[in-house]
Amino acid sequence: MATTRKTRGESLLLRYLVLGGWALVCLLPILWFLSVGFRPRTEVITPKPIYWPTFSLDAWHLLMSDWPIALYLRNSVIAVAGSVIIDLVLAIPAAFALARYDFRGREDIGFYILSTRMMAPAIVAVPIFFLFKTLGLLDSVWALMLIYAAINLSLVTWIIRSYMLDIPKELEDAARTDGAGDLTILREIIVPACLPGIITAAVIAAIFAINEFLFTLLIASTSDAYTMSVALANFTGGSDGIIYNAIALVSFIAFVPILILVILIQKHLSRGLTMGAVKG
Amino acid sequence: MASIHLQNIEKKYGAFVGVQNMSLEIADEEFLVLLGPSGCGKTTTMRMIAGLEVPTDGQIVIGGEVVTDIDARDRDVAMVFQGYALYPNMSIYENIRFPLRMRGIPASEHDARIRRAADMVELGAYLDRKPGALSGGQRQRAALARAVVRQPQVFLMDEPLSNLDAKLRQSMRVQIKHMQRQLRVTTVYVTHDQIEAMTLADRIVIMNKGAIQQVGSPDEIYSDPANTFVAGFIGSPPMNLIDGVAQDGHFVAPGVSVACPAHVRGKVTLGVRPEDCSVGGESAQGMVYGVEPTGDVTYLTVLAGTKKIEVKAARAYRSDIDVPVGITFNPAHLYFFDDQGQRIRGAA
Structure with missing residues (x-):
């Protein structure tokens, strides 16, 4: 028996091999566009396999000179950050009401809020287009901000609500007998207690907003309102045909903000996503 | 205040x-x-x-x-x-x-x-x-x-x-x-x-x-x-509550027989606290069901008929199970309740 048993070192090695393999699978696309992005254009389109890639900043220079990346990034940040703030301002009180107050139709309202997420976005695309046209909001970052906020509001509300449901009712009762009113309770007790949930919801909303494509394409018609996601799709390299190394580099740049976000809140995110399931 | x-x-x-x-x-x-x-x-x-x-x-x-x-x-x-x-x-x-x-x-x-x-x-x-x-x-x-x-x-x-x-x-x-x-x-x-x-x-x-x-x-x-x-809720172990019949100044239940006030009649419940029971005597007859020494006192459980009666016995009391045993209830501390569970007080 003893001879077939693995030693501690062996099983640890196996574990790292499996995890390392999985990490490689996850990272491969990113490594791939990094590798493509920093190679000369000719080397990218050659049909022959290349074993020792040449390093080149051609694509980088092209982007810097020819493509208003700072503008697109700025548009993305304004629209996304603004939409997340709008979502939180609306969703936190809504979630509190849905989680804590007893009123007629509470479940129906909760379901209605969630159901706005169930519709295929294409169904409302045309009405939304005309709505924003009438409002004179076409091709504007502010319009994108509103759209993103609207798209994510239900999800954000629902996530925060589920966190609030996990907060013991006793905490609120204690605060009430201590002399706190509803708004104080929300601000001083509930929001700090479900902060991981709020952060989780905000990050998920931000990621959805950064990646939003359909409505952005609809609303943004010039680079005034282009965000990274639409700019990326529209980018082919200009008049010179499709420039794959530049596309790869742009993809990587679009990916960086999300990466930073996730790294920053990693601790909260993993705790946040499991907290609802198992009471801590 | x-x-x-x-x-x-x-x-x-x-x-x-x-x-x-x-x-x-x-x-x-x-x-x-x-x-x-x-x-x-x-x-x-x-x-x-x-x-x-x-x-x-x-x-x-x-x-x-x-x-x-x-x-x-x-x-x-x-x-x-x-x-x-x-x-x-x-x-x-x-x-x-x-x-x-x-x-x-x-x-x-x-x-x-x-x-x-x-x-x-x-x-x-x-x-x-x-x-x-x-x-x-x-x-x-x-x-x-x-x-x-x-x-x-x-x-x-x-x-x-x-x-x-x-x-x-x-x-x-x-x-x-x-x-x-x-x-x-x-x-x-x-x-x-x-x-x-x-x-x-x-x-x-x-x-x-x-x-x-x-x-x-x-x-x-x-x-x-x-x-x-209330009787059953307060006290540890709680009061023994024994359902039986009272007639002519006498309460009878399986294995239990004690004198009771004359105005207690019909289907009644007898209540007696474990500390008002003592080993030996005639109030109840049964078999030893279990003995639990706690250090300062020993609790004895007696099976009288189908009813388990808790007795607070001397700390040194020990016994095997299934041994016949008699119990005396302190007559000054017997409680009687009617069939609604309400206490029967004073003379009717």
Whole structure:
């Protein structure tokens, strides 16, 4: 028996091999566009396999000179950050009401809020287009901000609500007998207690907003309102045909903000996503 | 400091009656315990006093003021909860400070009052910690400090000790009682633990199914129970309740035969406490079912007919099981209850 048993070192090695393999699978696309992005254009389109890639900043220079990346990034940040703030301002009180107050139709309202997420976005695309046209909001970052906020509001509300449901009712009762009113309770007790949930919801909303494509394409018609996601799709390299190394580099740049976000809140995110399931 | 009057209060949840037509006077500075099994309405009653539940009917008066329609935050009542309910994001210092801030007490007074309250529960050294870094007993003491810090008119305590282990419960019990005597604040305390009720209370209110069964001092409740529910609920082990028939001054049940007052007739229940039973004699005959030495006393269980009778025996008493044994009931401490479970008193 003893001879077939693995030693501690062996099983640890196996574990790292499996995890390392999985990490490689996850990272491969990113490594791939990094590798493509920093190679000369000719080397990218050659049909022959290349074993020792040449390093080149051609694509980088092209982007810097020819493509208003700072503008697109700025548009993305304004629209996304603004939409997340709008979502939180609306969703936190809504979630509190849905989680804590007893009123007629509470479940129906909760379901209605969630159901706005169930519709295929294409169904409302045309009405939304005309709505924003009438409002004179076409091709504007502010319009994108509103759209993103609207798209994510239900999800954000629902996530925060589920966190609030996990907060013991006793905490609120204690605060009430201590002399706190509803708004104080929300601000001083509930929001700090479900902060991981709020952060989780905000990050998920931000990621959805950064990646939003359909409505952005609809609303943004010039680079005034282009965000990274639409700019990326529209980018082919200009008049010179499709420039794959530049596309790869742009993809990587679009990916960086999300990466930073996730790294920053990693601790909260993993705790946040499991907290609802198992009471801590 | 205030007295509390509950006048015919009632709480219904749809068709379910949580508390039915309850009236109670709680004197100023009194330590009153609401005792009963879970679901008996004791916590609901307390929550109505706190203002966290609105009574369906009736009136609540605290310190001469009708507070029935006043929100919890505007009643001068402090509450301690079973689950401590400390605010997890705040340090113990900020937790204790919270009610002072909410009640608009001048900031210059805060520090001194917080430290005094913390010292009272021996938590002075832990003020910088978050609740998560404290043990269960420390958390409950922090909750107590938060309740006493603003010197409310009334303390409400909802099973504050039930999350603690037995040893800690005993020391916290003494601490709570000491604090209540020191501060002289009217206190309502909810528990399902009869030992807590007996040791803490000036008066006990025993509740069952939303209604008061008996109100009295611990001594009265113990030695003069109003019905079988109270008799069976108080005492550890509880009173033996033996169903039988009484006729011509004699009570008979399988294995049991004792004299009873002449006015006790028909189907009745005999109640006798384990300490009023002694080994040897004729009141009951049965077999030894089990012997439990506890150190200072030995509990003997006797199977008489189909009924198990608990006897508090001498500490050195030992026996095998299934040995025939006789028991004597102290005739001065026999209780008789009618078929509705109500105590039969005096001559009919």
